Amino acid sequence: MKGRIILVIGTIFLFAFLSGLLGYVTMGGPDLETAYHEGNVEITQKSSAGEVPHTIEVKNPGQRPVRVKTGTILRSETSGDLVTAENTEVAPESSAEVLAYSLEPERRTMKGSDLEPAGTVPSLMQDVISSSNPENPQEAFRTQLMIWVLARGDDLNIYRGEVYATVKGRDMRFYQLRDNITAVKSELASEYGLTEDQLNEVNINSSLLNRSQSPFKIFSMLEGLKNRFGAIP
Structure with missing residues (x-):
C-alpha cells in the first residue's frame, strides 16, 4: 500500500515539474517586471473599486512576448495595490486583459490607475491564488477574502477602502462578510x-507566509489517499 501511495505522489510531483518546465520553454520573452523596467509595457487598471476579480490591461508595444506570472504585485501611487491572478503571455505589439485581486484592503482601487510590478507575494499566498x-x-x-486575511490578519478593517467597496458592490451586509471571513479562516487553518x-497575527510581511507550502499539500494528499485506500500500514 505504501508503494502505491509513493507512486501516486511521485507521479503528481513529476507532472507538476514537467508542467513547469513546459511553461518555461514555451513562454519566451521577459517577465512583466523586467519588461516594465525596460520601458516595454504599460499596465492599467480597467475595473472599478469593489469588483472581484479586478481586470488590468497590459500593453506590449515591443518585439518580444511578455510573460505575466501569477502572484506578481502591482503597485500604484493613486490606487490600492493588486496581485495578478493568472499566468498568461502578451504577444508582441498587442495588449491583453489579465485578472487580478486586491492586495490592500484598506485602500480603494481606482479605474484607470497606472500600475507598476513590484516583486511577488509570499509563497503561501501565491499558492492560495494559484489553487483557485x-x-x-x-x-x-x-x-x-483569503488574500485579505493573510495580508492583514486581525487588523483587517471591513468598513473602509476596497473591502467596503466590495461589500457595497455585491449588495451584501457586513454580518454576511464577517461570516464569509470566518469560513475562509477555517479553510486556511485546515489547508x-x-x-x-x-x-x-499574520500580515503580508510575516515570515509565516514564506514557509514552503509543500508539506501541507503532501499532508493533504496523504489524508485523501488514506481515506481512499484505508489506513496506511
Whole structure:
C-alpha cells in the first residue's frame, strides 16, 4: 500500500515539474517586471473599486512576448495595490486583459490607475491564488477574502477602502462578510495547518507566509489517499 501511495505522489510531483518546465520553454520573452523596467509595457487598471476579480490591461508595444506570472504585485501611487491572478503571455505589439485581486484592503482601487510590478507575494499566498479559478465568481470571492486575511490578519478593517467597496458592490451586509471571513479562516487553518493565533497575527510581511507550502499539500494528499485506500500500514 505504501508503494502505491509513493507512486501516486511521485507521479503528481513529476507532472507538476514537467508542467513547469513546459511553461518555461514555451513562454519566451521577459517577465512583466523586467519588461516594465525596460520601458516595454504599460499596465492599467480597467475595473472599478469593489469588483472581484479586478481586470488590468497590459500593453506590449515591443518585439518580444511578455510573460505575466501569477502572484506578481502591482503597485500604484493613486490606487490600492493588486496581485495578478493568472499566468498568461502578451504577444508582441498587442495588449491583453489579465485578472487580478486586491492586495490592500484598506485602500480603494481606482479605474484607470497606472500600475507598476513590484516583486511577488509570499509563497503561501501565491499558492492560495494559484489553487483557485479567478473566472469562477464564487472561487474568486473566496480567494479575495483569503488574500485579505493573510495580508492583514486581525487588523483587517471591513468598513473602509476596497473591502467596503466590495461589500457595497455585491449588495451584501457586513454580518454576511464577517461570516464569509470566518469560513475562509477555517479553510486556511485546515489547508495550511495554521492556528487561530497565527491567522490573527499574520500580515503580508510575516515570515509565516514564506514557509514552503509543500508539506501541507503532501499532508493533504496523504489524508485523501488514506481515506481512499484505508489506513496506511
